[in-house]
Amino acid sequence: MEEISRRHFIASATTAGLALWLGLTSEGNLYKAIDSASVNFSPFILIEANGQITLFNTKPEIGQGTFQSFPALIAEELEVSLDQVIIKQTNGEYQFGNAQRSGGSASIRNSYLPMRKVGAAAREVLIKAAAKTWNVIESECFAQKGSITHAPTQRKLSYGSLIEEAAKFDLPENPKLKDPKDFKILGKMSKRPDIPLKTNGSAEFGIDAIVPGMLYAVVYRSPVIGATLVSYDATEVLKIPGVVKVGTAERIVGVYRYTGVAIIATSYWIANQAKEKLVTHWDNHGFDKFNTRDYEAHLRTLANQTGIVEKAVGNVDDVNLPPESYLEAFYETPIIAHHALEPLNCTAQVNGDRVEIWTSTQVSSAVTGKGAGDMHGQIGFTPENITLHSLFVGGGFGRRLSMDYIVEAVNVAKLVEQPVKVIWSREDCTQQGPFRPMTFSKLKGGISAQGALISFEHKVISPSLQQSRDSTFDPSKVDLAMMEGISEQAYEIPNMRNSYVRADLHIPISPWRSVTSSTVSFAQESFIDELAYQAKKDPMDFRLEHLKKTSDAKKVLLKLKELSNWETKLPKGSGRGVAVWEFFAGLGGQVVEVTCHKDKTITINRVIAVIDLGEVVNPDNVRNQMEGSVIMGLGAVMKGGINFVNGKVAEHNFYDSPLLRINEIPKIEVHILTDGGKVKGVGEPGLPPFAPALANAIFAASGKRFRKLPFELRL
Amino acid sequence: MISLTVNQKTYQLDVDPEMPLLWALREVIGLTGTKFGCGVAQCGACVVHLNGEAIRSCVTKCDRANHQNITTIEGLSMDNSHPLQLAWNEENVPQCGYCHSGQIMSAAVLLRENPNPTDRDIDDAMAGNICRCGTYPRIRKAIHLAAKLNGGKGNEK
Ligand code: FES
Ligand code: FES
Numbered sequence: 001m002e003e004i005s006r007r008h009f010i011a012s013a014t015t016a017g018l019a020l021w022l023g024l025t026s027e028g029n030l031y032k033a034i035d036s037a038s039v040n041f042s043p044f045i046l047i048e049a050n051g052q053i054t055l056f057n058t059k060p061e062i063g064q065g066t067f068q069s070f071p072a073l074i075a076e077e078l079e080v081s082l083d084q085v086i087i088k089q090t091n092g093e094y095q096f097g098n099a100q101r102s103g104g105s106a107s108i109r110n111s112y113l114p115m116r117k118v119g120a121a122a123r124e125v126l127i128k129a130a131a132k133t134w135n136v137i138e139s140e141c142f143a144q145k146g147s148i149t150h151a152p153t154q155r156k157l158s159y160g161s162l163i164e165e166a167a168k169f170d171l172p173e174n175p176k177l178k179d180p181k182d183f184k185i186l187g188k189m190s191k192r193p194d195i196p197l198k199t200n201g202s203a204e205f206g207i208d209a210i211v212p213g214m215l216y217a218v219v220y221r222s223p224v225i226g227a228t229l230v231s232y233d234a235t236e237v238l239k240i241p242g243v244v245k246v247g248t249a250e251r252i253v254g255v256y257r258y259t260g261v262a263i264i265a266t267s268y269w270i271a272n273q274a275k276e277k278l279v280t281h282w283d284n285h286g287f288d289k290f291n292t293r294d295y296e297a298h299l300r301t302l303a304n305q306t307g308i309v310e311k312a313v314g315n316v317d318d319v320n321l322p323p324e325s326y327l328e329a330f331y332e333t334p335i336i337a338h339h340a341l342e343p344l345n346c347t348a349q350v351n352g353d354r355v356e357i358w359t360s361t362q363v364s365s366a367v368t369g370k371g372a373g374d375m376h377g378q379i380g381f382t383p384e385n386i387t388l389h390s391l392f393v394g395g396g397f398g399r400r401l402s403m404d405y406i407v408e409a410v411n412v413a414k415l416v417e418q419p420v421k422v423i424w425s426r427e428d429c430t431q432q433g434p435f436r437p438m439t440f441s442k443l444k445g446g447i448s449a450q451g452a453l454i455s456f457e458h459k460v461i462s463p464s465l466q467q468s469r470d471s472t473f474d475p476s477k478v479d480l481a482m483m484e485g486i487s488e489q490a491y492e493i494p495n496m497r498n499s500y501v502r503a504d505l506h507i508p509i510s511p512w513r514s515v516t517s518s519t520v521s522f523a524q525e526s527f528i529d530e531l532a533y534q535a536k537k538d539p540m541d542f543r544l545e546h547l548k549k550t551s552d553a554k555k556v557l558l559k560l561k562e563l564s565n566w567e568t569k570l571p572k573g574s575g576r577g578v579a580v581w582e583f584f585a586g587l588g589g590q591v592v593e594v595t596c597h598k599d600k601t602i603t604i605n606r607v608i609a610v611i612d613l614g615e616v617v618n619p620d621n622v623r624n625q626m627e628g629s630v631i632m633g634l635g636a637v638m639k640g641g642i643n644f645v646n647g648k649v650a651e652h653n654f655y656d657s658p659l660l661r662i663n664e665i666p667k668i669e670v671h672i673l674t675d676g677g678k679v680k681g682v683g684e685p686g687l688p689p690f691a692p693a694l695a696n697a698i699f700a701a702s703g704k705r706f707r708k709l710p711f712e713l714r715l
Numbered sequence: 716m717i718s719l720t721v722n723q724k725t726y727q728l729d730v731d732p733e734m735p736l737l738w739a740l741r742e743v744i745g746l747t748g749t750k751f752g753c754g755v756a757q758c759g760a761c762v763v764h765l766n767g768e769a770i771r772s773c774v775t776k777c778d779r780a781n782h783q784n785i786t787t788i789e790g791l792s793m794d795n796s797h798p799l800q801l802a803w804n805e806e807n808v809p810q811c812g813y814c815h816s817g818q819i820m821s822a823a824v825l826l827r828e829n830p831n832p833t834d835r836d837i838d839d840a841m842a843g844n845i846c847r848c849g850t851y852p853r854i855r856k857a858i859h860l861a862a863k864l865n866g867g868k869g870n871e872k
Contacts, residue, residue, distance in 0.1 A: 061811075062811060063809075063810035063811030063812065063848050064810070065810075190807055191804070191807065192807060194809075194812065195803070195804055195807060195808075195809055195812070196795050197812075198809040198812030198815050199788075199795055199799075199800045199803045199804060199808075199809065199812075199815060199819060200748070200788060200789065200791070200792065200793050200794075200795050200800060201746070201747070201748020201749070201787065201788035201789045201816050202748070202789075202793070203812055204747070205750075205812075205813060207747075207750075207751065208741075208747035210745055210747070216742065267730075267734070267738055267742050267743075268738060268742065268751075269734050269735060269738040270731075272754075339847055340811070340813075340847060341750075341752050341758065341760060341811070341813045341814050341845065341846070341847040341848075342750070342752075342811070342813045343751060343752070392811070392812065393811060394750075394811050394812070394813030395811045395813060395847050395848060396811075397847075425754060426752065426753040426754055426755070426757075426758075620807055621807065624807060624810060624850065624853065625810070627849055627850070627851075627852050627853070628810055628848045628849030628850065629849070630849070631849030631851060632847075632848075632849055635849075653753055653754075653755050653757060654753050654755075654757035654758055654845060655755065659845050659847060660849070660851075661842045661844075661845065661851075662837070662838050662841045662842055662846075662851040662854060662855070663838035663839070665849075665851045665852065668852060
């Protein structure tokens with residue numbers, strides 16, 4: 001292990017005196033050390049002689065609750081309560097490995113067993129240490145609240161007093177995990193330790209970093225995406241009191257490199273105002289002719305091409321149903337922005353060959369990592385010389401998986417000796433991307449004489465996420481990221497062909513909460529509904545009929561059927577719609593109930609959201625995430641997308657790129673299924689089912705089918 | 716020179732009187748609890764109280780706040796003892812938490828004006844505060860609870 005990485009690490013967790021560190025090696029084996037100098041593994045637990053216990057959270061807290069849920073997995077098995085430990089957010093330190101990231105709803109589903117094992121191993125050696133100290137048998141000792149008790153004599157020793165002895169025992173390879181019925185924390189807790197910090201202004205988000213002597217900067221970037229800077233004139237800018245320096249700074253977003261003009265000043269406000277006086281010349285390379293409207297027409301034309309097959313089952317060409325048994329439909333979704341409420345920002349200080357960074361990111365270990373795709377190569381520093389302070393994140397939604405704003409801020413910081421905080425205006429966040437791409441879907445289904453779906457085709461026409469991010473992507477291959485979930489649905493359909501038609505695009509794109517499932521689910525689960533009507537079946541029964549085998553998706557639908565009283569009739573003008581969606585992040589289903597009024601307005605009476613998790617850490621937090629997902633999903637249905645006119649984004653700020661407000665939200669009921677099975681994610685599965693369930697409900701109530709997002713809640 | 720009394724402490728600031736109060740609070744005084752979200756009076760992340768009234772500090776010039784009393788989230792209480800803070804903690808309102816300084820400061824004025832707000836009153840008063848994470852159902856609940864904690868009836872409908 002390099003000297004420097006250890007220094008960073010120790011700086012983030014200083015210990016006084018003896019300490020027991022326990023965690024996992026990069027191969028996933030349990031490991032421990034008694035002195036900080038030999039901590040060359042990921043130490044998730046630190047127990048100090050003075051009794052202080054620290055648990056490390058490697059998953060950036062973006063609002064999804066990992067600041068609590070991740071350490072809770074350890075605490076449960078270690079037998080400590082969360083209010084008796086210190087929780088430390090890791091900062092991309094080398095020791096903690098390359099999974100210091102929050103994305104793909106993966107934090108808990110990937111850590112559920114490994115972190116419990118870490119806690120259980122520590123508990124086991126602490127019990128052994130106590131038994132040895134007292135010269136009693138282990139089975140008479142138990143762990144509770146940070147101490148080991150000898151049951152017959154009620155003697156007690158705190159964990160801190162046992163570390164030296166505990167360190168002498170080999171760690172068990174497979175420590176015994178607790179029986180879930182004995183859980184004190186998992187599945188039960190609610191209070192999140194970051195909440196008090198977020199109600200009195202003391203939570204430190206990236207944008208709140210205060211570094212002594214800090215300057216502030218904005219970057220003027222080309223409004224026409226794809227243009228390159230030819231020249232600029234900052235004469236007038238430099239006359240403004242408070243402006244310190246003007247220079248260029250490069251930002252790298254996937255395969256794209258953009259150079260903007262940075263204005264560094266003594267305050268953000270001065271820098272931002274100074275933009276008006278900056279004169280810039282750009283080579284637009286013809287991108288100023290780009291209009292979303294034309295591009296959408298282009299996608300519709302491309303839909304006639306034969307796609308590259310992603311998955312084929314049976315043979316749809318051999319089905320040979322009469323033409324009237326087939327149904328075809330075309331669905332469209334827009335580009336949208338992430339709009340995390342905390343504007344993008346990053347503070348950086350360059351000092352010779354070192355850089356120190358304060359920011360909110362979803363990918364701490366990619367900022368500091370040594371991997372080929374990690375950030376060091378983009379900023380010209382060796383990974384050992386990058387120090388990160390990973391602060392609370394005011395919303396991720398996939399936008400902060402990209403490190404473009406960090407790269408750019410480091411390049412700005414290279415222009416001056418002082419630390420610089422680069423802040424993006426809301427307009428910058430709205431207009432500069434990366435954006436969630438649109439997907440268009442061409443669907444075709446065939447219904448047998450018995451009313452069964454026997455032939456199904458889903459062709460996605462879209463720009464490619466992988467092509468936008470990876471210069472080695474082979475465009476003759478399917479971009480699997482754009483086909484997400486389509487072939488994973490549990491429906492038993494004998495003949496299926498899903499395919500992809502790629503469209504070129506010069507605009508940087510990125511995942512947005514639930515990635516492509518946020519758009520293709522709308523097409524597919526709406527179309528399943530259309531097929532149900534074609535088969536003259538109830539949409540719920542039609543789905544269940546195609547789920548003969550037991551599956552988690554079937555379980556979710558049955559639960560929805562029960563909770564929504566699906567079989568009871570609604571008054572005329574009202575209707576229910578259902579949708580279910582399974583993808584890499586997890587599984588959820590929803591029933592939406594609407595009323596269509598005489599004045600053509602539509603109200604949502606209730607949303608019933610079921611999520612299947614296998615196991616749950618904090619049920620109340622899951623409900624919060626689900627409510628948020630439904631609201632974000634409704635926002636994506638009702639509010640406009642991002643539109644390009646003459647190469648520029650036409651929207652600016654929340655007045656023309658609005659988000660849902662408190663007066664627009666429906667009643668949401670959440671139900672969590674935790675009857676074992678695969679551990680699944682929380683942050684994203686609440687989103688994909690919403691739009692199709694809503695569209696299906698509107699159809700049930702009114703006979704009107706919406707096939708294009710966004711749409712107004714109006715017939 | 717601009718003189719601001721923030722959370723009962725007076726600061727003399729050498730800033731452009733045109734500078735929005737938000738940046739004076741965050742960058743000059745160093746009180747970062749008040750947030751920047753949009754800069755154009757659209758999101759409410761920057762709400763503070765100016766002489767007891769909720770204002771959007773991103774569009775309020777320092778000049779207007781000169782010699783006036785300002786309360787920020789830090790001034791509501793640092794120990795989370797204010798009924799709104801208690802309620803926010805009880806209902807586990809925040810997700811990312813970024814919007815909640817502004818949410819709580821807006822709610823404080825609502826409850827002063829209307830100790831027993833209905834859902835409708837809450838919607839009207841809080842529609843200027845965006846929460847991207849979608850914690851709105853909990854904001855409503857927490858305001859009802861805070862009303863109760865304040866001795867009101869906690870008008871649920
Ligand atoms: S930052 Fe002031 S209202 Fe948005
Ligand atoms: S909790 Fe994230 S914006 Fe409100």
